[in-house]
Amino acid sequence: MGKSAVAGMFRSLGVPVFDADAAVHRLQGPGGRLLPAIEALFPGTTSAAGIDRAAIGKAVFGNAPALAALERIVHPAVAEERRSFLRRHRSRPIVVLDIPLLFEKGGADLVDLVVVVSAPAWMQRRRVLKRPGMTVEKFRRILKLQTSDAVKRRRADVVIETGTTRQRTRAEVAHLVTCMRAKLRR
Numbered sequence: 001m002g003k004s005a006v007a008g009m010f011r012s013l014g015v016p017v018f019d020a021d022a023a024v025h026r027l028q029g030p031g032g033r034l035l036p037a038i039e040a041l042f043p044g045t046t047s048a049a050g051i052d053r054a055a056i057g058k059a060v061f062g063n064a065p066a067l068a069a070l071e072r073i074v075h076p077a078v079a080e081e082r083r084s085f086l087r088r089h090r091s092r093p094i095v096v097l098d099i100p101l102l103f104e105k106g107g108a109d110l111v112d113l114v115v116v117v118s119a120p121a122w123m124q125r126r127r128v129l130k131r132p133g134m135t136v137e138k139f140r141r142i143l144k145l146q147t148s149d150a151v152k153r154r155r156a157d158v159v160i161e162t163g164t165t166r167q168r169t170r171a172e173v174a175h176l177v178t179c180m181r182a183k184l185r186r
Contacts, residue, residue: 002127002162002169003117007098009173017096018085023078037073042066054133061141075105093184094177103147103155115176116156118149119163 007017027034028051038056039046045055060067082097089095096115099107108114119127128139153159158176162169 002119003098003100005166006117006160006162006169006173007096009170010096010177013174013177015094015096015177016085016089016092017098018082020078020082020097020099023081024074027074027077027081034073034077038070041069041073057138061138094180101146103152104145108155113157113180114155115158115160116152117160117162118153119161121149123163124149 004019007019011017026032028038028046030048030050032050035046035050038051042056042059045052045059056070060070086095097107097111099105102108102111102114125139128134128142129136147155160169160172160176
């Protein structure tokens with residue numbers, strides 16, 4: 001959808017951004033603190049290089065109990081990282097929590113404003129399929145686990161369109177930050 005690009009735009013405007021995906025990658029990367037628990041539950045899915053995404057994907061995609069078990073390891077650790085981020089930035093008037101499964105995991109109740117980043121379906125598909133290791137089948141499985149874009153758009157307080165030019169998207173983000181800062185000064 002362009003979520004990472006939009007997060008970068010917020011950062012460039014001086015807004016701290018918590019990136020849940022980046023936290024997961026740190027926690028599961030080389031020396032990551034979640035590796036022992038994941039390896040114990042899913043033998044052969046980790047190494048000194050971190051989690052083997054293909055192996056863990058085979059173990060959990062399409063297997064709801066296995067996915068739930070993995071989430072019981074990952075989600076509390078990411079929540080702890082998020083709390084730490086919020087403590088570090090508590091004096092900042094605006095922060096962004098970049099959380100991919102915000103609606104699916106009940107995170108919308110944790111925030112003051114929900115911003116959904118959205119692009120046309122054909123563009124989303126093209127972007128996602130360019131990612132290393134992504135296949136059409138994997139993309140379909142991921143979509144089935146997510147709230148649809150139409151529902152996200154309806155539930156959002158603000159929708160940032162990324163199906164246009166980067167400059168136009170940047171202008172939308174800048175406008176939103178300006179409005180939020182102005183509202184906080186009142």
